Amino acid sequence: MSKVYADAQSALDGLLRDGMSIAAGGFGLSGIPENLIQAIRESGVKNLVIASNNAGVDDFGLGLLLQDRQVTKMISSYVGENDLFMQQFLAGELEIEFNPQGTLAERLRAGGAGIPGFYTATGVGTLIAEGKEHKEFDGRTYILERGLRMDLGIVKAWKGDAEGNLTYRKTAMNFNPECATAGTVTVAEVEELVPVGTLDKMAIHTPGVYVQRLFQGSHEKRIENRTTRAA
Amino acid sequence: MPWDRNQMAERAAAELQDGFYVNLGIGIPTLVSNYVPANYNITLQSENGMLGMGPFPTEDEVDPDLINAGKQTVTELSKTSYFSSSDSFAMIRGGHIDLSILGAMEVSETGDLANWMIPGRLVKGMGGAMDLVAGVKRIVVIMDHANRKGEPKLLRECSLPLTGQGVVDRIITNLGVFDVVEGGIRVVERAPDVSLADIEAVTEAALVD
Numbered sequence: 001m002s003k004v005y006a007d008a009q010s011a012l013d014g015l016l017r018d019g020m021s022i023a024a025g026g027f028g029l030s031g032i033p034e035n036l037i038q039a040i041r042e043s044g045v046k047n048l049v050i051a052s053n054n055a056g057v058d059d060f061g062l063g064l065l066l067q068d069r070q071v072t073k074m075i076s077s078y079v080g081e082n083d084l085f086m087q088q089f090l091a092g093e094l095e096i097e098f099n100p101q102g103t104l105a106e107r108l109r110a111g112g113a114g115i116p117g118f119y120t121a122t123g124v125g126t127l128i129a130e131g132k133e134h135k136e137f138d139g140r141t142y143i144l145e146r147g148l149r150m151d152l153g154i155v156k157a158w159k160g161d162a163e164g165n166l167t168y169r170k171t172a173m174n175f176n177p178e179c180a181t182a183g184t185v186t187v188a189e190v191e192e193l194v195p196v197g198t199l200d201k202m203a204i205h206t207p208g209v210y211v212q213r214l215f216q217g218s219h220e221k222r223i224e225n226r227t228t229r230a231a
Numbered sequence: 232m233p234w235d236r237n238q239m240a241e242r243a244a245a246e247l248q249d250g251f252y253v254n255l256g257i258g259i260p261t262l263v264s265n266y267v268p269a270n271y272n273i274t275l276q277s278e279n280g281m282l283g284m285g286p287f288p289t290e291d292e293v294d295p296d297l298i299n300a301g302k303q304t305v306t307e308l309s310k311t312s313y314f315s316s317s318d319s320f321a322m323i324r325g326g327h328i329d330l331s332i333l334g335a336m337e338v339s340e341t342g343d344l345a346n347w348m349i350p351g352r353l354v355k356g357m358g359g360a361m362d363l364v365a366g367v368k369r370i371v372v373i374m375d376h377a378n379r380k381g382e383p384k385l386l387r388e389c390s391l392p393l394t395g396q397g398v399v400d401r402i403i404t405n406l407g408v409f410d411v412v413e414g415g416i417r418v419v420e421r422a423p424d425v426s427l428a429d430i431e432a433v434t435e436a437a438l439v440d
Contacts (some may be wrong), residue, residue: 029295032409078356079356080356100362102316124395170281172279173313175317223304228287
């Protein structure tokens, strides 16, 4: 059984359904699974619950799924780059569960690692702690956060092979390794599909066991905040 | 004369010690990197997954796969390492980062920090700020002493939702340097020609010796 598919649409075939939960890699617009997001948009699937650090911008990234109101709830740490998000949220059309960035990353990591919950000092004494179990360890107070397991993980890597082994490039790694493990099924899009055996075996970030399907995509890699200095 | 943005950043750079691993927030805190003493080995952490952050790129060096936590393009250094978000926050939450310098909307006299939302108006999210203030060894805030309406930002209690409770160690404003101590806020240093009366006029928090 091959893990390799021709494109995003075929790689998602049979996996999408209304109301499902999706963990999407990326930080801002960097390292986002652009091809898979586009294919999810075209599928018309609705009522999605999406865990992703950000919500894209109005016309790119996960913002595309907001345009057609395909998302019911976002689990994110920061959505300040997306005006459409703000409009839908303030109009009560979209639910947001804010998670501190490190808590979100650890929830996905823990979920993928079979850990149903963990204690963290992050958010103690804030709105985030309301309704959560508090426990003291060694004189400091912590709150219980739950591991996150999602129906589908969608990730973007630099290079991948037919076994599903993935490597990421620079800060485009971000949440992708966590989302790969948190997905009950994970689909990866790669910039380069390379022959098995050519990746450095000691530098594989996501071992193939976490990836059920993958394909080589084409990537716009839009830059959100181009900042330069004089040469 | 109150300090301007760059002078506040320059003053904040005096908080650095040789060998420190440091996380700088967005805005004025980012400017602190311009004032790192040349003989110091300082490593900047960017919470999206990078240790050893370099300066902004030249036009030719721009790489969409290389950004900082403010989504700005940056460069790498020879010492740079990259890692995932959970690894990044493991080093933050685990107390491995020496210092975080970040902005604030409000700070209370007990070191509470509010910098992530204004209910009903501004709903952007906390990003990594809650993890940073909970996990980094020392927290320094840079902010204007008063808001745009001239109202104090150093308060008895924060009015906005908190980012962290009792987490701030030191505050650097345009008027001076302040420490959170037992009983209130201690004036550590005043900007040139700023009097204690000038500070008291725009401070709600209790000032103590």
